[in-house]
Amino acid sequence: MGKHSDKLAIVRSLHHKHGGHQQGMYTSMTAHDPPGGLKAKNRDNWPSLAAMVSRFQDPQAGTPNAIRLPYNMYDNGTLMAGEYGGWLGADYDPVLMRTPAGKPFGGVSRYTSRELDLKLTLEKSRVLQRRALRQQLERSVGNETDYERMDRFRKMAADMLLGSAIEEAYDLEREDPRIRAMYGDHIGGQSMLLARRLTEAGVPVVQVCAGAGDLAGGGGDNWDTHRGHFAKLKNRLLPVFDRSVSALLTDLEQRGLLEETLVVFLTDFGRTPKINKNAGRDHYPAVYSLALAGGGIRGGQVYGSSDTSGAQPATNACTPADFHATVYKAMGINHHTELHDHLDRPYRVCDGQPLPLF
Amino acid sequence: MNRTRYLLLALLIQLPAVSFADDQDTIASIRKVGGTVRVLEKGWEVEFHLSGRSLTDDQLIHVAQLNGVTSLNLKRTKITSEGLLHLKGMTSLQLLHLELTAVDDQGMQHLAGLKDLKYLNLYGTEITDKTLVQLVGLKNLQRLYVWQTGVTDEGVTKLKKQLPKLQVMRGVDLNKIAADFPPEKPAELPTVSLKLIETTNAAEAPRSTGGDNIEVVFQNKSARPVKLVWVGYDGKLKLYGELAAGAMRVQNSYANNCWLITDKTDEPIGYFICGPERALAVIAE
Numbered sequence: 001m002g003k004h005s006d007k008l009a010i011v012r013s014l015h016h017k018h019g020g021h022q023q024g025m026y027t028s029m030t031a032h033d034p035p036g037g038l039k040a041k042n043r044d045n046w047p048s049l050a051a052m053v054s055r056f057q058d059p060q061a062g063t064p065n066a067i068r069l070p071y072n073m074y075d076n077g078t079l080m081a082g083e084y085g086g087w088l089g090a091d092y093d094p095v096l097m098r099t100p101a102g103k104p105f106g107g108v109s110r111y112t113s114r115e116l117d118l119k120l121t122l123e124k125s126r127v128l129q130r131r132a133l134r135q136q137l138e139r140s141v142g143n144e145t146d147y148e149r150m151d152r153f154r155k156m157a158a159d160m161l162l163g164s165a166i167e168e169a170y171d172l173e174r175e176d177p178r179i180r181a182m183y184g185d186h187i188g189g190q191s192m193l194l195a196r197r198l199t200e201a202g203v204p205v206v207q208v209c210a211g212a213g214d215l216a217g218g219g220g221d222n223w224d225t226h227r228g229h230f231a232k233l234k235n236r237l238l239p240v241f242d243r244s245v246s247a248l249l250t251d252l253e254q255r256g257l258l259e260e261t262l263v264v265f266l267t268d269f270g271r272t273p274k275i276n277k278n279a280g281r282d283h284y285p286a287v288y289s290l291a292l293a294g295g296g297i298r299g300g301q302v303y304g305s306s307d308t309s310g311a312q313p314a315t316n317a318c319t320p321a322d323f324h325a326t327v328y329k330a331m332g333i334n335h336h337t338e339l340h341d342h343l344d345r346p347y348r349v350c351d352g353q354p355l356p357l358f
Numbered sequence: 359m360n361r362t363r364y365l366l367l368a369l370l371i372q373l374p375a376v377s378f379a380d381d382q383d384t385i386a387s388i389r390k391v392g393g394t395v396r397v398l399e400k401g402w403e404v405e406f407h408l409s410g411r412s413l414t415d416d417q418l419i420h421v422a423q424l425n426g427v428t429s430l431n432l433k434r435t436k437i438t439s440e441g442l443l444h445l446k447g448m449t450s451l452q453l454l455h456l457e458l459t460a461v462d463d464q465g466m467q468h469l470a471g472l473k474d475l476k477y478l479n480l481y482g483t484e485i486t487d488k489t490l491v492q493l494v495g496l497k498n499l500q501r502l503y504v505w506q507t508g509v510t511d512e513g514v515t516k517l518k519k520q521l522p523k524l525q526v527m528r529g530v531d532l533n534k535i536a537a538d539f540p541p542e543k544p545a546e547l548p549t550v551s552l553k554l555i556e557t558t559n560a561a562e563a564p565r566s567t568g569g570d571n572i573e574v575v576f577q578n579k580s581a582r583p584v585k586l587v588w589v590g591y592d593g594k595l596k597l598y599g600e601l602a603a604g605a606m607r608v609q610n611s612y613a614n615n616c617w618l619i620t621d622k623t624d625e626p627i628g629y630f631i632c633g634p635e636r637a638l639a640v641i642a643e
Contacts, residue, residue: 060394060408106573107610108598165408176532178532178533179535181536181539182530182535202408217590219610219612220610227571227612228570228571231571236610254503254527254529254530255481255505256455256479256481259477278568
């Protein structure tokens with residue numbers, strides 16, 4: 001990944017106040033402080049960055065506004081808050097999709113049987129017949145809002161299955177095997193590859209979870225390195241991350257897509273500057289780093305710094321809201337736009353100030 | 359000329375509906391053949407790469423009739439070098455996607471007058487160094503994409519002498535990738551083995567206690583599937599999935615952790631206690 005520093009802007013002075021995974025992830029993903037009694041599925045929650053950006057996109061018919069890969073995030077079996085549509089409503093919940101290839105991350109990842117799997121097991125002609133039959137049956141049904149919403153997603157799923165660009169993108173077997181090898185035969189790499197293919201097929205926003213799906217008390221291949229931090233990074237996490245991210249940046253660049261594609265690296269918080277007795281590093285939101293590439297961001301720069309002990313920002317301290325505002329600016333979205341929830345309450349998209357990274 | 363200026367003013371206040379009726383007709387024609395038209399800050403963006411891939415050379419005439427197009431995406435469409443003739447007068451173009459189409463050296467003469475062009479994507483086409491020679495007049499060109507084409511090192515060097523600020527993206531050499539990323543060798547089996555302590559009572563499996571990060575390679579040599587259950591630090595059992603008959607799994611774990619093995623109906627078979635190093639855990643019949 002070092003070879004791609006010319007494309008990266010690394011922000012080293014982020015900070016927030018929430019050291020729990022649920023609260024930290026919510027803060028980082030929504031740029032708002034978590035409410036008390038935070039729950040993942042609460043419609044009063046703030047939308048995730050992916051959901052909010054997707055709110056301003058206008059994809060082709062049959063194309064989801066945003067997709068998440070390859071599973072939900074959990075903390076010890078509890079669904080993690082912050083990656084949903086929140087008050088934007090169900091239309092802007094990013095659609096969860098299963099990555100169809102690659103060795104899994106070690107540890108626990110939870111599939112729910114609700115992930116979209118576009119491998120069609122029925123013959124296409126039979127699906128078309130069934131769809132025609134269903135349409136006849138439905139003519140007599142009323143026009144309730146919930147029903148229409150479900151129908152919208154069902155139509156989208158059918159369109160995706162029946163020969164759309166999304167189905168084509170989902171079929172990783174169509175990719176040049178050499179390109180697949182470049183990303184690595186691991187769900188981390190194949191998810192990055194699928195993300196590239198989905199954006200090429202017109203999906204405006206794709207989010208990839210780059211680790212095991214459940215933190216499982218720090219066990220397994222995730223970034224919660226309370227024990228054996230250095231060995232875990234060196235042997236388990238970084239080989240997959242380094243290879244898949246390098247491949248993604250190389251691939252976007254050679255296809256001429258990096259200028260119009262913004263790559264955003266997010267995390268819940270940083271890790272303590274002090275190493276604990278288990279050679280681990282614990283939760284630390286007081287200063288941490290994130291990175292951006294492509295999408296008009298000037299590469300080869302660092303912004304801000306931490307102090308000599310890595311305890312606090314030393315220069316250009318900034319917040320998740322500032323980072324989000326930077327993303328909105330890169331995406332051409334006015335982050336002061338006012339949106340309304342289903343009760344017509346007004347909300348401003350983002351309260352931060354864009355960082356000077358362009 | 360005044361007409362164009364009026365249109366641009368309309369664009370600035372983001373009211374494309376105010377543009378002239380004949381523009382509306384042109385836009386309707388573009389949409390009819392699968393194109394999308396959007397208003398950008400400085401002009402129109404026209405795209406065919408998603409729903410307009412059946413676009414042919416003749417249909418490009420509709421795009422040529424729209425004044426002030428700054429961005430045009432023809433990726434994966436059916437256009438050829440002949441169609442590029444229509445682009446000849448589109449001098450406001452700044453960004454042009456022609457990748458993965460049938461265009462070749464023959465069509466490039468038509469691009470020579472596009473003086474504002476900053477971005478030109480020709481990856482995955484039949485072009486060669488003969489194309490590069492024809493691009494030397496595009497003084498504003500900043501990025502040129504020629505991955506998977508017939509362009510050579512020599513051709514690029516010559517072009518860069520004429521346009522020193524131009525970035526030419528050559529991409530990776532696909533034939534070299536196989537050498538750079540050889541298929542991973544299957545991990546060697548650990549030499550240390552853990553002993554299965556047999557029990558039919560799950561309560562006999564002790565709680566895990568903490569230790570260094572290690573790997574356990576579970577190998578199910580029995581003829582039936584088994585379940586891998588981690589005994590938590592609090593004594594709670596956590597299912598880590600099934601291991602089919604004959605299957606193997608490399609599992610991340612820690613020294614002093616306890617793994618309970620059960621059959622498919624959750625009846626305990628026995629448990630393993632991890633040592634301080636990478637180890638093999640065999641479930642025999």
